[in-house]
Amino acid sequence: MRSRSIAVIVVAAGRGERASISGNEPPKQYRPINGVPMLSRTIQAFLALPNISLVLPVIHADHAKRYDELHSDDPRLSGPVVGGTTRQASVLAGLQFLVNTPPDLVLIHDAARPFVEPAVIEAVIAALDVSDASLPAIAVTDTIKRSDGQRVLATEDRRTLFAAQTPQGFRFPAILSAHLRASAAPQQFTDDAEIAEWAGMHVSLTPGSHRNIKITHAEDFNRATNLVENTMQMETRVGTGFDVHAFENGESVWLGGIEIPHDRKLKGHSDADVALHALTDAIYGALGEGDIGSHFPPSDEQWRGAASSIFLQHAVAMIAARSGRIVNLDVTIVCEKPKIGPHVADMRARIAEICQISASRVAIKATTSEQLGFTGREEGIVAMASASIEIPRQD
Incomplete structure (x- = not known):
């Protein structure tokens, strides 16, 4: 039986400005965490898995020189694709790049999650045996209030709520078709799984990880450093x-x-x-x-x-x-x-x-x-x- 080809799109096309403290730091994707640029950590997390066929970074047009300074000789790492003005457009740019040599499966991952673990990735891949799409998630433990901005309107049932993570996995033809349709829709979608849901695809949840944090703000870098240095024996x-x-x-x-x-x-x-x-x-x-x-x-x-x-x-x-x-x-x-x-x-x-x-x-x-x-x-x-x-x- 032929093994499935698996491509990974690493979305790194944002400016990364919200994580800046002084305004003089490099974009967050290229800032080091314990000496290793965040984007390098993210890419290496996937290249460490032998069943990954291709890793495709999608970067901002202004960051080409910064990306070139990240060194990798792994033949599975593709040259970068320039993303769009939104995350959704950047993902579509990556999907369209893959059309000429389409993989069986595609994983879409945020560059800002550099600590994704092999078990999380493998669970997403395994779920695609029975589902059109899959994503890692962790149960919400806080009580969630719905509000109009001033007063509480309702308390949500947290037993049915989960925080979505990446990588999110898909059968390639299905997610490409869904993204192309979504590009003409009037609304913007928060993640690729939402596009899959909108397109009528069956989406499965797989176990996420509390280590699979997303680095968004400046203080998140301190958390990331602590995660590497202090929280592990x-x-x-x-x-x-x-x-x-x-x-x-x-x-x-x-x-x-x-x-x-x-x-x-x-x-x-x-x-x-x-x-x-x-x-x-x-x-x-x-x-x-x-x-x-x-x-x-x-x-x-x-x-x-x-x-x-x-x-x-x-x-x-x-x-x-x-x-x-x-x-x-x-x-x-x-x-x-x-x-x-x-x-x-x-x-x-x-x-x-x-x-x-x-x-x-x-x-x-x-x-x-x-x-x-x-x-x-x-x-x-x-x-x-x-x-x-x-x-x-x-x-």
Whole structure:
């Protein structure tokens, strides 16, 4: 049975001005939360799931330069689409972009919800087996009063009330048709699920999460910071990685994310960057998430010749999806040639860029095997790596 293709539209086309304190901050989508821009956190939450086929950001026309400063090599991340003057118009722009290669399912998510958890996303997807549309929601616990602005008119039955969250999931053809019809309607809709309801689609509720907060105002950034730093008991995890690649005829080698001129190249299904492979496996090990082969099988031709930065970025996205962070990365490269010392600074900078951390958290060491063994005979290169990370404790 063919697996379903799943696209995610991340709506980030607002100006983000309500979250400003002084008026000099960047738009809220690009403001950092514990050093990571909010939009990057949101995107990484979806890229950490292997069943997501495509992530499509919809951004404001004035924010193209800011978006370009967010770095990602994951091939599933599409270039951004420019949104409209309303959220509804921005979503429609994203849906119309997908028409040429339509997915089976589409999730629509607010960039301002950077802490969405895998379980919330997976529940929305699973509900689409039996429903046209689905959305995560949490029960309302406060007593809700209806008012004309001055006096209470009624008290609502909170047992029937739920606060809607995103991502909201849909079968693609149905929500595209509904949005096109809604674009000609006189009213504006508050979310995509309301459009689905208006179009007569069956909409299911799935479990939301109190962590899946929406960042709207300036004080919400303090709440987000506390959510990352203070409300979770963190634990340190350490993983190790080891990789070997043989030489073959060529003119350069890829090591630590940079290309180094040499009289041979490393043999492998991807670009054979032995240093990044070892480092990626170290992160997977710290997370308890297998190895590169389990996430990017060498039997899959789409990874032939692929840049190994894609693998490392996927591992880093998995850390972000679990609200974790990298403490430090350490790589040792064993070879006679090429000489590694002159390239260490560039390697550290490139790895730091891929992982979105300071270069001070990256160590690169090089040694020879004193002309012993296959490395001593200059038949290949060995890399060993360790990764120290912090993630929320779950047991």
